[in-house]
Amino acid sequence: MPAWLFIFFGALAIVAAFGVIVQRNPVHCLLSLVLTLLVIAVLFIAEGAVVVGFLQAIIYAGAIMVIFLFVVWLLNIPGTPAPGGQLAPKFIGAIAASALGSMLFAFFSEPEAAVRAGAMAADYGSISSLARVLFADYLIAFEVTSVLLLAAMVGAVALARPPKNLDAKRDAEEPRRDEAAAG
Amino acid sequence: MTIDFVVYAIFAVAMLLVGLHLALFLLYFERKGSALIHDRVGANRAAIFGLGNRLGMPNLGIVNTLLADPIKMFTKEDFVPDGADKFLHALAPFIALFPVLVTFAVIPFGDTIDIAGRTYQLQAANLNVAVLYVLATIGVGVYGVALGGWASNNRWSLLGGIRASAQMISYEIALGLAIISMVMTYGTLDLQEVVRMQGGTWLGVIPRWGILIQPLAFVLLLTAGVAESKRVPFDLPESESELILGYFTEYSGGKQATFMLTDLAEQALVAMLLVTFFLGGWQLPYLYRGGFVLPGGFQIAVGGLAVSILGIIAFLVKTVAVCGFLGLVRWTLPRFRYDQLMRLGWKGLVPLGLLNVVVTAYLVVAFGSAK
Secondary structure (H helix, E strand, O other): OOHHHHHHHHHHHHHHHHHHHHOOOHHHHHHHHHHHHHHHHHHHHHOOOHHHHHHHHHHHHHHHHHHHHHHHHHHOOOOOOOOOOOHHHHHHHHHHHHHHHHHHHHHHHOOOHHHHHHOOOOOOOOHHHHHHHHHHHOHHHHHHHHHHHHHHHHHHHHHHOOOOOHHHHHHHHOOOHHHHHHO | OHHHHHHHHHHHHHHHHHHHHHHHHHHHHHHHHHHHHHOOOOOOOOOOOOHHHHOOOOOOOHHHHHHHHHHHHHHOOOOOOOOOOHHHHHHHHHHHHHHHHHHHHHOOOOOEEEEOOEEEEOOOOOOOOHHHHHHHHHHHOHHHHHHHHHHOOOHHHHHHHHHHHHHHHHHHHHHHHHHHHHHHHHOOOOHHHHHHOOOOEEOOOEEOOHHHHOHHHHHHHHHHHHHHOOOOOOOHHHOHHHHOOHHHOOOOHHHHHHHHHHHHHHHHHHHHHHHHHHOOOOOOOOEOOOEEEOOOOOEEEOOHHHHHHHHHHHHHHHHHHHHHHHHHHHHHOOOOOHHHHHHHHHHHHHHHHHHHHHHHHHHHHHHOOOO
């Protein structure tokens, strides 16, 4: 990727990321986040991590963010929340942001960081190298993670289902309609 | 370098035009083909100075559907409802259309061609992860309809948008599973390679098309693809008896036309994907690089350029045929109910897709991929 294009996409990513936290309307914030994710996917692809880039577009931008959109619609969050809000999240957020910023600074200020990033295998980021890492080198960890996700999914279904004895309880509490009519 | 750029630019534009013209073909089928199926006369009013009539030809409705309708659409008042999110309302049709149009870039429409002493793949963008690209663009396509529904400030629109996005996400899973089993069968994510492997024959007679290896995946991709393009019998998002027009109720003129074009172009894209994965893409049975080798040992020599052109023609004919089939489906089946739609997606197609993936995985490990 030529430098000017990288600068353009980088700037776009930063502007879109600011849009997430600056805008008032939750749907607009969410769309800014989608744009950020897509631009970062483009940057991944430009850096040779093609599979990671496309997976980011498929999973994060194409699936997870649509679910977020649903949640925003279903919760019916008012378009313009009152200014101000709670102080604690802002405080914690500021600490987390400065910690992340200082870590990134420490990483990139090391003189050999660029060398370390440059020394990659020829097939770095290709689907076969990714598959080798996932399904050969770290197979057990990968499979255990999938079990974790399955457990989370089953748990979500169990939580969303109404309690089994709800109907029985309602029947016991309320006299049945035909009985009431007869009595 | 410049000639590369020019050649691929020409390929890209050509592919875009093919996609849009297929959409036009589907639009014509929508008007006149439906009339044929319903035993109606159909569109036959508009004509240019009654020209065809004076020559004694029946009015085929071509002026109606391909000229009068679009001109009417694009000269209508562009209406934005009160209280709508003006920016997103204007942007949504284009967010919907753009991912469909860029997907045409990775569809291989021919073998190779020699131009100025260099060999080019007949594919606008020869990506080695084209399958992931297709899944990504289809995934992002949800936003257009979802936002169109939301930005209109209309309850029917919002319901249509929610239905559309729920349906598209649900059927994306079945679509992805069908594609995964094809990827396992061929062992590649490169669509050009997928088509190459469908060349040749079994027993010298039967073409090695994907549909014969993976018939279940074909049905899955066909069903999920039609659902993905939101056409009858899966047109719940715009079911006019319940939601007026669903997510584009509050659109008029060019923007509404853009939404309709998106559906039609998506159908053309589904046809192209079906042809690429299952019907041998640009492979013409018994045609090889040197010429035809017919069953029984007859050989007809054909030049290199002619082979390339025959491949392109084969691709176009197959795609038009599948588009016609999709049109037939659209005018034959009644619309699903919403719970039926979800049951078919989650309890029918997804388990079948998973089963297909498991069986394919077993067969690939036991016998190797179709290479």
